Structures are given as structure tokens and as C-alpha cells.
Amino acid sequence: MIIKFWGARGSIPVCGKDFLKYGGSTTCVEITDSKGDNLIVDSGTGIKNLGKAFMKDHIRQINMIFTHQHWDHVSGFPFFAPIYRDVEITVMGCSYSTDGAREIIAKTMQPPGFPVKFEEIEAKFKFRTMCSRGCKLGNLDVFPIELSHPNGGLGYKFVENGREFVFLTDNELGYSHYGGKTLEDYVRFCSGAELLVHDADYTEEEYKIRKTWGHST
Numbered sequence: 001m002i003i004k005f006w007g008a009r010g011s012i013p014v015c016g017k018d019f020l021k022y023g024g025s026t027t028c029v030e031i032t033d034s035k036g037d038n039l040i041v042d043s044g045t046g047i048k049n050l051g052k053a054f055m056k057d058h059i060r061q062i063n064m065i066f067t068h069q070h071w072d073h074v075s076g077f078p079f080f081a082p083i084y085r086d087v088e089i090t091v092m093g094c095s096y097s098t099d100g101a102r103e104i105i106a107k108t109m110q111p112p113g114f115p116v117k118f119e120e121i122e123a124k125f126k127f128r129t130m131c132s133r134g135c136k137l138g139n140l141d142v143f144p145i146e147l148s149h150p151n152g153g154l155g156y157k158f159v160e161n162g163r164e165f166v167f168l169t170d171n172e173l174g175y176s177h178y179g180g181k182t183l184e185d186y187v188r189f190c191s192g193a194e195l196l197v198h199d200a201d202y203t204e205e206e207y208k209i210r211k212t213w214g215h216s217t
């Protein structure tokens with residue numbers, strides 16, 4: 001699988017010379033399996049440039065999943081250009097917090113916050129339930145795990161031909177939020193991963209005053 005990070009930040013997008021190394025966009029990851037099928041994880045502001053790339057390559061079938069509903073993981077959705085074209089978007093979802101996958105998307109375009117409503121865009125959407133058993137998507141097996149994070153959420157393991165990528169952003173290992181797992185559960189979940197992306201927002205010093213905010217050291 002090919003993994004590309006279009007946005008790697010949390011909280012808000014930033015710009016300026018201090019942010020050239022990792023870019024200024026919030027969370028959006030593109031995974032391409034060996035058959036060429038795509039899967040987008042989260043629609044932070046990084047999805048804007050991914051949309052441009054998909055338009056250039058005339059991509060018509062798009063798959064998406066979300067880790068959770070916080071702004072930095074969803075707010076780019078209305079700026080994802082393919083949604084205004086005749087494309088088919090399959091969204092796999094579960095209960096991330098209070099909303100299902102459709103509501104997560106639709107709320108980013110809710111008036112008066114955005115001028116175009118979700119019901120008015122041209123793309124055709126399919127919503128599939130995934131929940132704890134995971135799902136198969138092209139050549140990828142996708143397994144979720146509940147995050148330890150305010151308002152909940154899901155982390156994921158992506159497996160293709162025995163190779164594993166684990167994506168656990170927004171996960172607090174030092175405190176158990178409602179619905180979250182234990183440190184041992186996360187260690188077990190990640191144990192076969194060749195690539196692990198995990199929340200490491202704070203230094204030990206910072207964490208002393210930010211415990212329970214939903215992030216790790």
C-alpha cells in the first residue's frame with residue numbers, strides 16, 4: 001500500500017516558514033492499495049489538495065472513513081472539489097460520537113456556515129456500516145479500535161498482504177476517556193504494524209497541565 005499524508009496537523013491549519021517541514025494542513029491521509037483503489041482517512045484541510053490531484057487524475061470512485069468529528073478532521077470536506085462532480089463516494093462509518101458518517105459530512109456544509117448544502121452537491125454517496133468487525137475494501141482489510149479521546153472516535157489498522165499500517169491520532173494513553181481502551185489493548189492492536197502513526201502532541205512537561213485533553217506525550 002502507498003500512504004500519502006496530505007495533512008498532518010491538529011487543531012487549526014497554519015502557514016508560514018516555520019511549518020514547511022510537515023506542511024500547514026490538518027489531518028488527511030490517502031491510502032492506495034495494490035489494485036489502485038483509494039481510501040481517504042479524514043477530511044481535514046489537507047483534503048483540498050488531494051481533491052485537486054483526484055480531479056487531475058479523473059478519479060471517479062472514492063472511499064472515505066473518519067477517525068472522529070472534531071473540526072481538524074472534517075472541516076476540509078466542503079473544499080474537496082470532486083464532491084461537485086459526478087463521482088461516487090463510499091463512506092464507511094460507525095458511531096464516532098453522537099453522529100453517523102452522513103451527519104459528520106453534512107454538518108460541515110450546514111447553513112449558515114457554508115453556502116452549499118450537502119443535499120445540493122453532485123457526487124453520489126453510499127454509506128456503509130463498519131463498526132467493530134471491520135471491513136474489506138478492495139485489497140485492504142480495515143480494522144477499527146475505539147480511541148481514548150473526548151467525544152470518542154476510531155483508530156484504524158490497514159492490512160494488505162500481511163503488511164500492517166496503524167493510524168491512531170487523537171489518542172490519550174495516560175487517561176481513559178469514555179469508550180476508550182487500555183494501554184495494553186492499544187499495544188496489542190499495534191503489535192504487528194510496520195508503520196505506526198500515533199498521537200504525540202505534548203512533551204512530558206506540557207502534559208502535566210493538559211491531562212484529559214485527549215492527547216499523548
Ligand SMILES: [Zn+2]
Pocket residue numbers: 068070149170214
Ligand atoms: Zn480530536
